[in-house]
Every structure is written in structure tokens, then in C-alpha cells.
Amino acid sequence: MQHSAAQIGDALANIDTPALILDRSAFERNGAALMASVNGLPIAVRPHAKSHKCPEIARRQIAAGAVGICCQKASEAQAFIEAGIQNVLISNEVVGEKKIARLIAMAQQAELAVCVDHIENARALNTAAIAAGIRLGVLIELEVGAQRCGIAPGGPALALAQAICQMPGLRFLGLQSYHGPAQHLRTLSERRRAIDQATQLTRDTRDLLAKHGIVCKNIAGAGTGSFMLEACSSVYTEIQPGSYIFMDADYSRNDWHDSGMPVFEQSLFILTSIMSLRDPDHAVVDAGLKASSVDSGLPLVADLVDVRFHKASDEHGVLKRGPKAEKMWLGQKIRLIPGHCDPTVNLYDELIVVHEGRVEAIWPILARGALR
Amino acid sequence: MQHSAAQIGDALANIDTPALILDRSAFERNGAALMASVNGLPIAVRPHAKSHKCPEIARRQIAAGAVGICCQKASEAQAFIEAGIQNVLISNEVVGEKKIARLIAMAQQAELAVCVDHIENARALNTAAIAAGIRLGVLIELEVGAQRCGIAPGGPALALAQAICQMPGLRFLGLQSYHGPAQHLRTLSERRRAIDQATQLTRDTRDLLAKHGIVCKNIAGAGTGSFMLEACSSVYTEIQPGSYIFMDADYSRNDWHDSGMPVFEQSLFILTSIMSLRDPDHAVVDAGLKASSVDSGLPLVADLVDVRFHKASDEHGVLKRGPKAEKMWLGQKIRLIPGHCDPTVNLYDELIVVHEGRVEAIWPILARGALR
Numbered sequence: 001m002q003h004s005a006a007q008i009g010d011a012l013a014n015i016d017t018p019a020l021i022l023d024r025s026a027f028e029r030n031g032a033a034l035m036a037s038v039n040g041l042p043i044a045v046r047p048h049a050k051s052h053k054c055p056e057i058a059r060r061q062i063a064a065g066a067v068g069i070c071c072q073k074a075s076e077a078q079a080f081i082e083a084g085i086q087n088v089l090i091s092n093e094v095v096g097e098k099k100i101a102r103l104i105a106m107a108q109q110a111e112l113a114v115c116v117d118h119i120e121n122a123r124a125l126n127t128a129a130i131a132a133g134i135r136l137g138v139l140i141e142l143e144v145g146a147q148r149c150g151i152a153p154g155g156p157a158l159a160l161a162q163a164i165c166q167m168p169g170l171r172f173l174g175l176q177s178y179h180g181p182a183q184h185l186r187t188l189s190e191r192r193r194a195i196d197q198a199t200q201l202t203r204d205t206r207d208l209l210a211k212h213g214i215v216c217k218n219i220a221g222a223g224t225g226s227f228m229l230e231a232c233s234s235v236y237t238e239i240q241p242g243s244y245i246f247m248d249a250d251y252s253r254n255d256w257h258d259s260g261m262p263v264f265e266q267s268l269f270i271l272t273s274i275m276s277l278r279d280p281d282h283a284v285v286d287a288g289l290k291a292s293s294v295d296s297g298l299p300l301v302a303d304l305v306d307v308r309f310h311k312a313s314d315e316h317g318v319l320k321r322g323p324k325a326e327k328m329w330l331g332q333k334i335r336l337i338p339g340h341c342d343p344t345v346n347l348y349d350e351l352i353v354v355h356e357g358r359v360e361a362i363w364p365i366l367a368r369g370a371l372r
Numbered sequence: 373m374q375h376s377a378a379q380i381g382d383a384l385a386n387i388d389t390p391a392l393i394l395d396r397s398a399f400e401r402n403g404a405a406l407m408a409s410v411n412g413l414p415i416a417v418r419p420h421a422k423s424h425k426c427p428e429i430a431r432r433q434i435a436a437g438a439v440g441i442c443c444q445k446a447s448e449a450q451a452f453i454e455a456g457i458q459n460v461l462i463s464n465e466v467v468g469e470k471k472i473a474r475l476i477a478m479a480q481q482a483e484l485a486v487c488v489d490h491i492e493n494a495r496a497l498n499t500a501a502i503a504a505g506i507r508l509g510v511l512i513e514l515e516v517g518a519q520r521c522g523i524a525p526g527g528p529a530l531a532l533a534q535a536i537c538q539m540p541g542l543r544f545l546g547l548q549s550y551h552g553p554a555q556h557l558r559t560l561s562e563r564r565r566a567i568d569q570a571t572q573l574t575r576d577t578r579d580l581l582a583k584h585g586i587v588c589k590n591i592a593g594a595g596t597g598s599f600m601l602e603a604c605s606s607v608y609t610e611i612q613p614g615s616y617i618f619m620d621a622d623y624s625r626n627d628w629h630d631s632g633m634p635v636f637e638q639s640l641f642i643l644t645s646i647m648s649l650r651d652p653d654h655a656v657v658d659a660g661l662k663a664s665s666v667d668s669g670l671p672l673v674a675d676l677v678d679v680r681f682h683k684a685s686d687e688h689g690v691l692k693r694g695p696k697a698e699k700m701w702l703g704q705k706i707r708l709i710p711g712h713c714d715p716t717v718n719l720y721d722e723l724i725v726v727h728e729g730r731v732e733a734i735w736p737i738l739a740r741g742a743l744r
Binding site for chain 2: 003005014016017018019050072073075078092093094095096098099117118120121143147148149150151152180273274275276277278282284286287289290291293294295311312313314315316318330331340342343346347348349368369371372
């Protein structure tokens with residue numbers, strides 16, 4: 001844990017850099033827009049906490065109507081449960097003795113469910129749950145196009161569900177069908193095609209299970225790029241968007257036109273300083289690869305006209321100035337829009353909450369580094 | 373700070389994943405090889421601590437003959453100085469009031485120097501040093517081809533040196549001439565060309581300063597890809613390699629043939645587990661973008677034949693199996709070679725030191741996240 005970049009009341013220009021800052025108003029408008037967009041639809045909202053890793057944000061999401069949160073790792077869930085969050089779905093598989101022991105301990109403290117996609121893992125969870133005298137809620141994760149985790153829909157999923165229903169340590173809750181890559185398809189029609197396919201596979205599997213007497217109480221999935229499609233599908237019961245509260249450069253490249261979805265605002269920024277200025281055209285900022293994940297592209301420069309983030313090295317970012325750019329100065333503070341919000345947030349211990357140009361709060365990112 | 377992934381004495385297979393592990397023997401051989409390679413040359417070794425961020429490693433480097441360490445940020449230097457490291461060069465500019473205050477406080481506790489490349493920054497450092505009643509050691513950073521920080525060699529550097537020599541709060545120590553991109557040029561002849569150029573610019577500037585009565589006591593630079601060239605240049609007095617203790621996938625793509633440089637071994641790994649195995653050809657591991665920086669390419673799979681790390685998402689890595697690969701299993705632990713060691717180390721709170729298949733020590737990465 002490093003020293004804080006700011007104190008409550010500091011002006012934006014007095015925040016030490018690089019720092020992760022949150023525009024509180026934009027953040028609140030994003031949260032309200034999400035809830036309003038699904039208002040009246042038969043869908044629960046369970047935001048993904050892998051994006052923010054911050055219990056203070058989880059509390060606000062739940063206060064605004066979310067049924068709980070998603071986490072991606074047992075240790076991540078632990079950080080939230082220790083901070084008092086009572087309803088967590090680990091929308092991912094938890095494999096391995098140490099992790100399962102942690103999971104079972106948490107299931108005794110909070111309402112916790114987990115995904116499975118393999119009979120061996122189901123058996124290991126069952127054994128540990130029986131030993132602890134609990135029943136652990138599980139969703140079967142389906143592979144619906146993301147080419148990542150998940151069991152094949154249809155027959156394989158049915159066989160796994162039937163096996164789980166025979167396991168006294170497990171409680172079968174339903175299906176997890178998340179299509180990650182679909183979130184970042186640029187046009188709505190591409191996203192719709194992918195999600196329609198995922199929904200169809202999920203519906204068919206749900207119906208197949210029903211035919212065999214197995215009821216899916218929950219059908220969960222969806223992210224910031226597609227959630228309205230799942231919310232309107234009459235198949236999904238829960239949506240799991242994460243990035244909508246923050247947004248990032250990658251999501252800003254999606255076309256939201258005519259999608260019927262709210263257009264979320266950028267609320268998350270990296271505050272950086274110009275630390276080297278050889279000539280007016282060559283400015284270097286103090287935020288590089290350790291301050292902004294570049295897996296989905298470089299950060300964008302907010303506020304300044306015609307200035308581009310050109311290159312990142314470990315601790316530096318080189319800016320390029322176009323003809324319409326104004327003069328920059330040494331020490332100048334600049335806001336960057338991170339290329340990809342989730343792994344960028346994971347680089348910081350704190351979120352500096354800014355309102356009307358002043359630091360209003362500092363929220364610890366307690367699950368930062370919770371990889372396991 | 374998250375729960376530890378292991379306890380002393382654990383077998384490799386019992387370490388929770390993902391975890392950052394260090395092969396102690398390979399690490400020690402790398403350290404010894406570096407010192408042996410420059411033995412007898414008129415060059416000091418000041419390893420860069422931005423790679424490891426770990427005071428325990430810094431202590432070992434100094435015990436093996438290093439004159440001190442380099443850091444890249446004031447907060448990074450602070451983590452090392454608080455841990456007892458007494459000789460630190462910040463091989464970078466420190467700009468901004470809060471950072472300079474921190475720097476000056478540290479300069480009262482340890483032997484500390486910093487780089488400058490702008491007269492305004494020199495003035496700010498001078499003012500703060502005078503107020504604290506100290507003289508702060510400074511090196512002028514030259515731009516020698518990296519297109520990042522640094523003042524232009526020759527006249528501009530001379531003017532800055534002359535100004536610094538008039539500042540009672542500063543002590544002019546010499547030049548910092550580091551060519552970052554040159555480290556990753558693939559062939560020795562490309563690296564040699566870039567470093568020859570950097571060396572020539574540095575030599576000329578040194579001689580120009582000498583002609584004006586300004587002596588460069590220290591001329592510093594060099595990284596893992598090029599340090600023998602600087603060490604043999606008769607211009608540089610200090611080399612600053614960092615990655616040599618660990619290595620990574622990116623450095624492994626350099627051609628070291630006939631370079632006269634030691635071939636360092638991979639000592640740093642990400643231990644990961646197979647957490648999903650839909651079929652024998654589709655394994656997913658629990659290490660993704662938050663466990664391995666992909667800025668310089670994806671991780672490589674160590675140990676396994678004909679298995680490739682195909683795709684990373686936030687918390688997942690998808691492996692692809694070739695025809696010669698053996699069967700994989702759920703829960704299987706696999707070592708990955710990170711694409712780029714520095715930003716990967718910055719994702720972890722601890723380095724699990726392994727020797728002969730067992731955990732021998734756990735070294736805190738105390739400067740993890742020290743961005744400012």
C-alpha cells in the first residue's frame with residue numbers, strides 16, 4: 001500500500017500523479033442510467049466487481065437496486081465479503097484445494113454461489129461442502145461463443161446438471177452464459193448476432209434441462225456492451241455489466257447508435273503530469289505501462305485538443321501534438337482515458353473521487369491484486 | 373495486500389495460483405554472471421530496481437558488489453530507502469511540488485541523486501534543496517536516441533550544466549544516457565549501432581562540458597540488452613541493467629550470439645493452474661491480463677512441449693495444444709514466462725522464492741504500485 005496521492009479537499013491540480021480519479025457525477029449518472037434502462041424489465045442487476053474491486057462502489061450499486069455483485073476470483077470475493085458485501089456470485093470456476101477451502105469458508109459467512117463447467121470440479125466442491133455441512137449454490141457455465149470457459153450447451157450441460165442434482169453438498173441454481181468478446185464487437189448488429197446465438201443456446205439448454213425436471217432459477221450473463229439484449233431476451237434473469245460505471249477507450253469505440261442502450265460517460269481517468277518537455281512538440285508524461293494497461297490500446301488524452309498519447313514505456317508516456325494543439329508546459333496535469341478500465345484499476349490502491357474540481361473522497365481498491 | 377500464495381516449505385504444486393515465482397538458483401547465476409562479465413572493467417554496477425521493486429533483491433545485489441540501485445520514481449525510491457537501502461539514483465526526472473518535497477526528505481536520509489532535463493525543474497529542485505539546507509546530486513539526462521526524456525546533447529546540455537553549477541542547492545554529478553528501445557533490438561549489430569551512437573553523443577557532450585571546466589564524475593546508462601557495450605565504451609562509468617536477474621519472453625527474442633554477453637536464464641515465472649478443460653485441446657488457465665502484462669507479447673508456456681498461450685482476457689489465459697503436446701488435466705500447474713518482466717512484477721505483492729521444488733522464502737515486493 002503506497003502513500004495516498006491526495007487529501008480530501010485538494011484541488012485536482014494538487015493531486016500527485018499518476019493517480020486514478022473518478023468523476024463522481026459521471027459515475028452516478030452511469031449508475032442511474034443503467035438502472036433506468038432496465039426498469040420494468042424482468043431482470044436483476046448484479047454488477048461485476050472485477051471492474052472496480054472497490055467495496056465502496058459495490059455498496060452504492062446495491063443501494064441503487066443491484067441484487068449483489070459478481071466476482072471473478074475467490075480472493076476477490078473474500079475482499080468484498082470481509083468488507084460486508086453479503087451476496088456474491090463468482091461468475092467463474094474455482095479450481096484447486098486452497099481456493100475451494102477459501103470458498104467454503106466464505107459460503108458460511110455470506111450468500112455465495114460459484115460456476116462449474118467440469119464434473120471433477122463439481123465433485124471437489126461437493127466433497128468440501130459436505131465436510132463443512134453446507135450446500136453451495138452452483139451455476140453451470142455454458143460455452144456460448146466466447147471460446148473460454150464453459151461446458152458445451154445441450155447434452156454435456158444436461159449430464160453435468162443431472163450429476164450436480166445428485167450431489168448433496170451442491171444446490172443447482174441455473175446457468176451462466178457470458179459472451180465476453182461480443183461486448184467489444186463494434187456494431188450493434190454484430191453484437192446482436194453474437195448475443196442472439198448465445199441466447200438461443202442458453203434457451204435450448206434451459207428447455208432441455210426442464211424436460212428432464214431440472215429448473216434453472218437463475219440464468220446469468222451479459223456485459224456493458226450487450227446487456228440490453230440479454231435483459232430483453234426473456235431468457236436471462238440476471239445481467240452482470242461491470243465497465244458501465246467507468247467506461248474506457250476501448251468501449252468508446254463501440255457504436256452505440258440506435259442500440260436503445262444508454263450512452264455511458266467516461267468517469268474514470270488517469271491523472272498524469274508532464275515531466276519532460278524537450279520542445280513544444282515532445283512532451284513526456286509520468287504514466288506508462290505501470291499506470292495504464294495497454295492490452296486494448298493506448299490511453300486517450302482527455303481535455304486537450306489535438307494531442308495524442310503516442311507511446312508507453314514502463315513509467316513514461318510520450319505525447320504527440322498536432323497542429324491544432326495548444327502549448328503544453330512542464331508540470332501540466334492531464335487526464336487520460338485508460339485503454340481498458342479493468343486491468344488499469346487493478347494497478348491502483350485507491351480511487352480519488354473528484355467532484356467540482358476537488359477531492360471529495362478516497363475509496364480504497366481493496367481487491368486490487370486479488371488474483372487467486 | 374492479499375493473502376500469501378504459499379508458506380515456506382510448500383511444494384511447487386501446493387502454491388496457490390496465479391503466483392509470481394523465482395527460481396533462486398537461476399536468479400543467483402544471473403547475478404553472478406553479470407558481475408563476472410564486467411569484472412576488471414572500469415565500470416560500476418547499479419542495477420535498476422524498477423524491475424524487481426523488492427528490497428530483499430536490492431540487498432543481495434549490493435552485497436554482490438553493486439554500488440547502489442536505480443529507481444524510476446520518488447515513491448519507489450522511498451520504499452527502498454525505508455527498507456534500508458542507502459544509495460539510490462532516480463534515473464528519471466522528478467517534477468512537481470509533492471514529489472520534490474518527498475525527494476528532498478529522502479535526500480536527508482540516504483545518498484540520493486536524481487536526473488534533470490529542464491532548467492525549470494532544476495530551479496525547483498534547487499529552491500527546495502536550499503530551503504532544506506542540503507545539496508542534491510543531479511545528473512543531466514541526455515536524449516541519445518530513445519525519443520523519451522532527456523535534453524539534446526551538446527549545446528543545450530552544456531547550458532543546463534552551467535546553470536546547475538551556479539545553483540547552490542544542487543551538485544552536478546554527470547550525465548544519464550540511457551537508450552531504452554535499443555535494449556530490445558533483436559540483433560547485436562542493431563544494438564551496437566544504436567549504443568555506438570548514444571555513446572558518441574555522450575562522449576562529445578562530456579568533452580564539451582570538460583572544455584568549459586565542468587567535470588562529469590558519473591556517466592550512467594545501459595540495460596540488460598546492451599550493458600557490455602556501454603561497459604567497454606570507456607565513456608560510461610555506471611551500468612543500470614534491471615531485467616537480467618529475471619529475463620522475460622521479450623528479451624528471449626534478442627539474439628545474444630557472439631555478443632560476448634552472458635546468456636541469462638529465465639528465473640521468473642508465473643505459476644498458473646488449468647481451471648477449465650472443455651476438451652483435451654482447450655485448456656484455460658487462471659492467469660490473464662491482471663497476472664501478466666502483455667504489452668510486449670503474450671507469456672510463453674514453460675515446461676510443456678507444443679503448448680502455446682493463445683489469448684489473454686482479464687482473468688483467463690487460453691492455451692492451444694499442438695500435435696506433440698501431452699494430455700493436460702484440470703488443476704494442472706504450469707509455469708509461464710512473462711512477456712515483459714517489469715510491469716508483470718508490478719502486479720504482485722510477493723515473490724515466492726523456490727529452490728529444488730520447494731518454497732524457500734517469500735520476498736515482499738514493497739515498491740509494487742509505487743507509481744509516483
